[in-house]
Amino acid sequence: MDIVFQRSRCPLCKTTIPWFDLIPVLSWLLLRGKCRQCHGTISVLYPFVEVLTPLIMIPLILWTPLRYVPAYFLFFSALIVTIRSDIEHLLISRFVTLFLIPVGLLLSSIHALPITLLDSLLGALLGYGFLFAIASLFRWITKKDGMGQGDLELLAFIGSFTGIIGCWMSLLIGSILGTLYGLVCAPLGKKTSVKIPFGPFLSFGAISYVLWQQSILDLLFGF
Numbered sequence: 001m002d003i004v005f006q007r008s009r010c011p012l013c014k015t016t017i018p019w020f021d022l023i024p025v026l027s028w029l030l031l032r033g034k035c036r037q038c039h040g041t042i043s044v045l046y047p048f049v050e051v052l053t054p055l056i057m058i059p060l061i062l063w064t065p066l067r068y069v070p071a072y073f074l075f076f077s078a079l080i081v082t083i084r085s086d087i088e089h090l091l092i093s094r095f096v097t098l099f100l101i102p103v104g105l106l107l108s109s110i111h112a113l114p115i116t117l118l119d120s121l122l123g124a125l126l127g128y129g130f131l132f133a134i135a136s137l138f139r140w141i142t143k144k145d146g147m148g149q150g151d152l153e154l155l156a157f158i159g160s161f162t163g164i165i166g167c168w169m170s171l172l173i174g175s176i177l178g179t180l181y182g183l184v185c186a187p188l189g190k191k192t193s194v195k196i197p198f199g200p201f202l203s204f205g206a207i208s209y210v211l212w213q214q215s216i217l218d219l220l221f222g223f
């Protein structure tokens with residue numbers, strides 16, 4: 001959609017949304033999640049993203065050396081889009097993952113990220129290769145697809161912005177979060193094979209790593 005010249009519209013009835021119904025979080029609460037015109041449901045993902053964005057961007061700006069903020073701001077923005085689209089549609093867009101890998105390489109080479117160009121390149125390759133190996137093994141054993149192509153491209157993108165250690169830590173934190181979620185939700189659902197998007201967990205793993213990377217690196221290598 002055109003984001004420059006078009007006003008926000010209700011995706012159901014196409015009515016232009018007035019400014020007072022576009023106040024982050026508050027408008028959604030006041031409207032009780034329903035369109036003022038057609039009373040169609042407005043996804044809870046709208047206020048979710050509106051809360052999530054400042055929740056991760058403000059610590060980023062406060063805790064990160066200024067010269068790395070623009071690159072990480074782009075990185076976090078892409079991850080927010082990924083989190084939402086993967087939860088909503090089980091889809092991850094290449095425009096916010098695969099196609100941004102060259103940008104990660106470029107930003108590393110001009111020192112806009114605290115990793116070297118080689119680290120960025122290896123991070124991307126490791127991210128893709130490792131999940132490719134796991135996905136292939138899973139398919140060989142179960143004859144089913146356990147992971148989407150989007151997850152592989154997402155971890156490659158994460159690796160290009162965070163390097164080998166960041167890629168590995170994002171996968172580790174993401175897997176722990178995903179497992180905890182699975183354990184909590186498994187007894188609640190009746191279905192035996194529910195599709196859980198992995199992208200949001202990988203993204204939260206990457207966000208956690210970036211925000212706490214100094215503490216994580218101290219913990220890993222500080223002894």
Ligand SMILES: [Zn+2]
Nearest residue numbers: 010013035038
């Ligand atoms: Zn509507």
